Amino acid sequence: MPVRLKDIARDLNLSKMTISKVLRGQTDVSADTKARVLQRAKELNYRPNTTARTLRTGQTFMIGMVVPAIGETFLAEITEGIDQVIRSAGYGLMVCPSQQDPKNEERLVELMLSRQVDAILVAPMDESAPLFERLGKNQTVPLICLNRRLSGPSENFVGINEQEVGRVACEHLLAMGSRRIGYLRGPHTPVGDNRYLGYREALTNADHAFHPELVIDAMGTDCSDYTRGFEGMLKLLMGRTRPDGVMAYSDIMAVGAIDAALSRNIKIPEGIAFVGCGNDPMVCEMRVPLSSVVLPGQEVGQRAARMALRLIANPGKAENRKIFISPKLVERKSSMRCR
């Protein structure tokens, strides 16, 4: 039912080879023929069968991406960055959400491989096995791991320097004069653990004592991040060591914490300074404008895409690089004390 080269060829008494040449922009065709072919193709609403082309050429001009779920702002920024780089190179991006199912994640990676995408980017879930373990070593399609660090030593990786995230937030609070810095800690994942390490590192670098009671495991999947931040903050306020600076794993947790502090009539930032993480535009302008550590998702996407294009251009040359993007800090009122 769909129109093929053959159909156009028949209509114009030409060989399908000539049609193919015209439609791919080859120059060794007469101007007249070219015009006729283009017109007929348009009339018939011809669409090339990319499947056949791929089978022949081995190239899809598609980059596949496997993610736990769409919906996260950070991932959306990453795809923007990818798109900016690959579109001008003629590539397209297709995203497959695994819906948080490790089996499905694996199935989708297999699917993309068998679909001959030219490169694969994977933002693995926390529960994922390292990618190469499950793919067999004889991997020919370039594969890049994003965001989380579950990658083995031989994998390509692009992501945020998460330890620096924790360090930057803590150093900022120190610079703002906070001495007892509380941490509303996130999940015990590679990302969460690294941020925590950064927090500890900043304290050590500044010769500050570490108070274990200032770290709150704001866990529990039964309530929202906001509530976790709120309750965590209340716990901090009830503790022996009263913090004068608080950083949170996410912006929304920080907002919850701020609300808890306000409910106790604490002045922000004078009484306690706050820093969140993610720089979520929806959240950072609320109530007390929130200082936040920016995770440059677009940059992650751009670097990953460039790496992918490089790997595609040089097959076999496993470059095996790990790229860590540094976070940035946006200062807003929640931490702006007199220096």
Added chain:
Amino acid sequence: MPVRLKDIARDLNLSKMTISKVLRGQTDVSADTKARVLQRAKELNYRPNTTARTLRTGQTFMIGMVVPAIGETFLAEITEGIDQVIRSAGYGLMVCPSQQDPKNEERLVELMLSRQVDAILVAPMDESAPLFERLGKNQTVPLICLNRRLSGPSENFVGINEQEVGRVACEHLLAMGSRRIGYLRGPHTPVGDNRYLGYREALTNADHAFHPELVIDAMGTDCSDYTRGFEGMLKLLMGRTRPDGVMAYSDIMAVGAIDAALSRNIKIPEGIAFVGCGNDPMVCEMRVPLSSVVLPGQEVGQRAARMALRLIANPGKAENRKIFISPKLVERKSSMRCR
């Protein structure tokens, strides 16, 4: 470099036909042969070339989806619903974000068509031209329009009944005893316009006067939805007609409005009752728990996926249906006045 049927066949002194049969689970193969083939395939880490298979069979077992951007919660829910339905049928979902570029959106639809996906779902942007206009009428691949209603009369559509969204919110406030209901209106898009119509409809049905000064065009892309809600609410409070109930286009706008009201020492819900829209879990538990209109994204996805599978199973039979999912209301403190 990748392993092919031919390679396994050579190793085992069989024809590639036999290999193909085994790997597709045909039964007319001896148990012994079958075992040997399976083992060798595993050893070589064989992955079928789906491109070749598709070229031969005409089926990809893939459903393509084109969206303005990933990152929206509502779209994420839709993909969950889709996945639930199609996965058990052996189909996969690939999502292509157009990054808000109409040209790119069109290009991606073309790309999926030429890639032989078995069906296409499009969540168009507001700026999109109706789909069928740009595709030519001789469309054979099933195509379904999601979410927004830019669809022409001959298109398949699954989405939210947006007018009902506005109506439900307004009716709820009326039932809670509000008499002067303010509306922090969203963008002037098909979705926004329909919700507004629902608001008007509810007022009319209840024989309530419509006060134009109670509708605030909370527009402007220069600030966040929160700020728009906040400022919009301040405007409402400065107007001649003081509202005793307020509905907002989004949850985050409602939260902004609530903060504005609280800053004026207004009691919630006693002084003013509030209803948001979207039931965003991140937002609805904040400060004053927010009543919100639920947009059942999963259901949209499920219905769309079922429609897609139906269309795939009955090629040519254009069923041309429009399905509107009704929203639901979740009542929380922000609107719970004594009845």
Added chain:
DNA sequence: ATGAAAGCGCTAACAT
């Protein structure tokens, strides 16, 4: 139970 032949729609390489 196994295999040979043909072809899906396209393009690379090579005539004419």
Added chain:
DNA sequence: ATGTTAGCGCTTTCAT
């Protein structure tokens, strides 16, 4: 400037 041949890896059909 145009056309012929061959084949990408797989599956459908029809022998054996």
